[in-house]
Amino acid sequence: MLPLTSAAPTTAERIRSACHRAGGALLAVEREDPVATPVHHLLDDGSFAVTLPVARGGAQGGLVAGSQALLELTDYAPLPLREPVRSLVWVRGRLQQVPPASVTQTLDLIATECPNPALLQVDTPHSMPSNPQDTRYTLLRLAIDSVVVTDATGAEPVSVDDLLAARPDPFCELESGLLWHLDKAHSDVVARLVSRLPAALRRGQVRPLGLDRYGVRFRVEGEDGDHDIRLPFHKPVDDMTGLSKAFRVLMGCPFINGLRARR
Template identity: 40%
Template sequence: MTQTRRPPAPRPAERARTIAARGGRAALLPSDGAENRVVPVLHHVHASGDTTILLPDGHPLTEAARGTEVTAMLEVADHAPVQLREPVRGLLWITGWLRTLAPAEARAASIEVAEHRPDPRLLDVGHGAAVLRLSPASLVVADAEGTTSLRPELFAQATPDPFHQHEDHWLRHLELSHRDVVGLLSQHLPEGLRGGHVRPLGLDRFGLRLRVETSDEDHDVRIAFSRPVATSGELAVELRRLMGCPFLAQRG
């Protein structure tokens, strides 16, 4: 039986690092049986997978992790930059040990985060905000490419996609100002999806992803580049090529 060739895509650890680097919406889920999802004031996933989390001083979870470690899971959602019926395009779960940092550690941790991600909320550390550190035991990434469990060392060895800082802006521009380009790409979709609503979903060094919203469900389609790209110039060349000869594979 002939198998459909899957187009090249980022490996799971790279996809996980990319979701982490985008810094999407997060929720902290304690593993003590409580069902409440705690939304951090701020979170930052470091390259190692360790995560710095800000919670209000006096929050029950802040107090529970003071002077000890509690198990918890942080969920980071990767939302599409355009309005979609189902906006979450990927999830990263980091499970590990959570502890509240002492004042000196908290100040050092907030300075470290500020070097990578300046944020005025960091000024509240010691003035109503506490700093917690989540040390990872395992990570799971889930998106249209699949669901994969990762060891922290694999996560640390990977790097985010080179376009992760610009992807949202480019896709919004494509959605708002270049619907003609999206229309040209839609001509190469599988025949059964050509009547759906086609939206730009994602962009990485391996290709472009489209979301096709039909009357009853959503489909994610990857259009692969002829080779991985690393610069905006290489990306422009591949996007022009795709207007004439895309390499498609359907997901979903």
């Protein structure tokens, strides 16, 4: 049997992936109640592009520009679990106004990296009058003071430089479909992978929790609480061909057909 590596994503990589797939995001501005922000994108200058409803941020964000704010990003597990939150990312900083002349260019930049339908709800200098019942948003920048991620292993900060140097995991967008497919259509594969875990860590219901280029994670829901464990690949992988091979090698049966993402 080949020796397993202990490689895992860096803290910065975990945060970039969590930001990319975050199923929920809240922006709390000082002296205001938190509000959902559908756009939360890390820009090349080290700030986050965020949105506030026009009624909260003013026509160009002038009512909140300069305010301290906290962006909270929630990374949910793709499968239903007793505790569905895998990690939380907290970004603290100060809100800054995006110059009106730069709003459209910034939205275009975000769209090339993350085509989010909510970008169409952001007001620009050339926005057409909209239905009064539609929620419109103001685009702002959150200049970062600190970034912290917390999960089952604890809390850890990361620098802005490390965050900018990291990239989301290559399977970030496919992870949910792959784990659903693995759990529902390949229970035999799950059973063989789980059999590789130490017996003491298999006391409870074991479900796939996460997948990245370094390995697959499982959540063990036992009577004494929840426990997460990583089953690492023998080497990091970057595409579906490598991922299929990594699963076959991990199972000790390289002739089994590989997994494919559910479309």
